[in-house]
Amino acid sequence: MSTQDRHHTLTVLVENRAGVLARVASLFARRGYNIESLAVAPTDDERFSRITIVVDVESAPLDQIVKQLFKLINVVKISELAPSDSVERELLLATVRTNGDDRARVLELLQIFEGKILNVGHAEITVSLEGDPAKVDDFESMLRPYGIVELQRTGRVALPKLDRTL
Numbered sequence: 001m002s003t004q005d006r007h008h009t010l011t012v013l014v015e016n017r018a019g020v021l022a023r024v025a026s027l028f029a030r031r032g033y034n035i036e037s038l039a040v041a042p043t044d045d046e047r048f049s050r051i052t053i054v055v056d057v058e059s060a061p062l063d064q065i066v067k068q069l070f071k072l073i074n075v076v077k078i079s080e081l082a083p084s085d086s087v088e089r090e091l092l093l094a095t096v097r098t099n100g101d102d103r104a105r106v107l108e109l110l111q112i113f114e115g116k117i118l119n120v121g122h123a124e125i126t127v128s129l130e131g132d133p134a135k136v137d138d139f140e141s142m143l144r145p146y147g148i149v150e151l152q153r154t155g156r157v158a159l160p161k162l163d164r165t166l
Contacts, residue, residue, distance in 0.1 A: 008054070009052065009054050009158050010065070011052050011158060012024065012050070012052075012053060013049075013078075015074040015076065016042055016043075020074045021040055023072055023074070031060060033056075034056040037052070037053070037090075038052070038053055052155060054156050066078055079160070081159075081160060086158045088157070088158040089156070089158070090131070090157070092128065092136045092153045093118070093127070093150075093151070094126065094150065095119075095126045095127075095151075096124060096143055096149065097149060103125070109142050113138075113142075136153065140153075
């Protein structure tokens with residue numbers, strides 16, 4: 001089973017109330033479901049938040065995960081987003097060692113991947129990259145040989161692609 005087949009993206013619309021995220025996370029922990037990525041933020045309607053969860057379906061069947069989520073009182077709607085039918089983004093922040101020629105090579109990678117320099121020190125730079133998860137994975141693997149001092153990635157966020165038919 002490929003990584004793409006194992007990981008499914010769920011968007012869960014929930015009431016924007018204290019403790020809802022804790023209840024969702026607790027459900028996953030109690031059931032032994034593995035979360036690959038988790039992101040949460042309010043929506044355009046302040047009454048609701050959207051939780052984007054990338055789940056590993058080897059830890060439990062997807063339909064079982066969805067049924068358990070729907071049992072939570074604050075869950076309003078659950079959608080599964082296939083990668084081909086959605087727009088997915090992730091953010092990476094990394095501090096990288098850059099000595100001599102390495103700095104120029106890292107800057108060249110940033111240009112190729114359309115990343116940004118956020119902070120510059122004598123022997124390190126902090127960079128950011130936003131993009132689809134595969135692009136972020138590729139960028140991270142290209143940075144590794146230079147020496148990553150610190151790395152932080154956001155959870156994946158996703159929305160359905162828009163219908164282009166009239």
